[in-house]
Amino acid sequence: MDPYLLVKREGEDEINVESITxxxxxxxxDNNVTLTNNYTDLSGVDGSLYNFSSYGKSTTxxxxxxxxxxxxxxxxxxxxxxxxxxxxxxxxxxxxxYPAKVQYVRPVNFDLNIDQDGAKYSIFTIPFENPSGYMYxxxxxxxxxxxxxxxxxxxxxLPNGQDLDYHxxxxxxxxxxxxxxxxxxxxxxxxxxxxIIKHVxxxxxxxxxxxxxxxxxxxxxxxxxxxxxxxxxxxxxxxxLVDDLTSYTYLTLAPGWNDxxxxxxxxxxxxxxxxxxxxx
Numbered sequence: 001m002d003p004y005l006l007v008k009r010e011g012e013d014e015i016n017v018e019s020i021t022x023x024x025x026x027x028x029x030d031n032n033v034t035l036t037n038n039y040t041d042l043s044g045v046d047g048s049l050y051n052f053s054s055y056g057k058s059t060t061x062x063x064x065x066x067x068x069x070x071x072x073x074x075x076x077x078x079x080x081x082x083x084x085x086x087x088x089x090x091x092x093x094x095x096x097x098y099p100a101k102v103q104y105v106r107p108v109n110f111d112l113n114i115d116q117d118g119a120k121y122s123i124f125t126i127p128f129e130n131p132s133g134y135m136y137x138x139x140x141x142x143x144x145x146x147x148x149x150x151x152x153x154x155x156x157x158l159p160n161g162q163d164l165d166y167h168x169x170x171x172x173x174x175x176x177x178x179x180x181x182x183x184x185x186x187x188x189x190x191x192x193x194x195x196i197i198k199h200v201x202x203x204x205x206x207x208x209x210x211x212x213x214x215x216x217x218x219x220x221x222x223x224x225x226x227x228x229x230x231x232x233x234x235x236x237x238x239x240x241l242v243d244d245l246t247s248y249t250y251l252t253l254a255p256g257w258n259d260x261x262x263x264x265x266x267x268x269x270x271x272x273x274x275x276x277x278x279x280x
Contacts, residue, residue: 001096003028005062008092021080023067027123029095031060031103033279034133055133055279060093060105066112066122074122078112085110085126093128094138100153101135101278103128137276140194141179142166156276157181157255166272172262176253180277183212184253186232191277193251195230198222198269205264206247211254217247 005026008014018024034056039048066081068074085091085107094102105128112124137144139151144164152158157179168174178184186193199205199222208215216230220242229236233250235243262268 004096005029006094006099009087010089010091014092017062017064017084020084021066021077024077024081025065025067026095027063027065029060029062029093029097031130031135031280032058034058058130058133060103060128060130062093062126062128064124064126066124068120068122071114074114081112091128098135098153098155100138100151100156102138103130103135104132105130133279135278135280137179137278140273140275142271142273156278168260168268168270170267170269172266174260174262176258176260176272178253178255178258178276180253180255181279182255182277184274184277186252187250190232192274193230193232193253194273195228195251196271196273197228197230198226199228199265199267200224201265201267203264205262205268207251207268207270208261208263209251209253210259210261212252212258214252215247215249216251217249218245219247220245 003026005017006014007017017026035053036056037053038051040051041048066074066077068077086109087107089106091105091107092102093105094100108127108129110124110126112122114122137152137156141164144151158164159177162177164177164179166176168176184191184193195207195216197218202221204217204219206215206217216235218228218235220237222228222237226238228242229239230250234241235246237245262270
């Protein structure tokens with residue numbers, strides 16, 4: 001398979017970067033993971049006291065080959081490349097190696113010059129800053145298997161031979177699989193996590209993740225036409241903020257299987273919707 005890089009700029013359609021200008025060839029993409037450990041040093045005490053670890057901004061490098069016939073051809077191509085990449089926008093990128101994983105990045109300055117006098121080619125690298133330090137699944141978990149191609153692949157922590165479901169109806173106990181490399185935490189780490197809930201009743205109900213010992217409780221009334229959306233740490237009933245009708249708590253998801261229980265609503269219709277998070 002020939003290497004390819006698909007790029008989607010903010011508010012635009014996805015394109016193959018080789019369409020930016022003639023005879024531009026994508027060679028490869030590499031990225032790193034930045035883990036930062038925080039410590040406290042105490043005067044007169046040997047060593048350092050560990051506080052916490054966090055994933056920091058990382059760098060992704062895209063390598064290209066540009067062929068051209070003369071200096072004028074080179075100047076035109078360089079203009080096209082700078083015009084496309086040096087915009088004040090967020091870029092979604094994915095390559096042939098992991099087409100079902102994406103990064104959200106911002107380009108930084110790069111040099112594009114002729115390698116030597118008389119050369120008819122230039123090899124250059126475009127660095128991208130990845131502010132989150134993460135990679136994400138191309139589609140949210142509830143839509144992963146609804147597309148014909150490209151939604152999932154090897155290397156996404158998906159269990160072999162098992163159908164994964166993220167829509168649960170009329171259950172008081174169920175299991176849900178989080179294929180992320182890390183725990184999903186919408187409060188401390190500001191991770192995406194959306195619950196879409198349908199229910200009819202006046203009594204409070206509670207959704208509990210027994211694996212992470214976290215829960216969400218709703219105390220309001222819901223009718224057949226109502227939809228409750230829990231987006232991160234905020235709850236919206238028919239698009240109206242209703243945090244005052246909740247327990248002011250939130251759910252987290254451990255990597256792998258999570259055991260859930262539902263109390264107070266036998267008819268609960270619950271959909272999880274979020275993108276899996278990967279470190280590489």
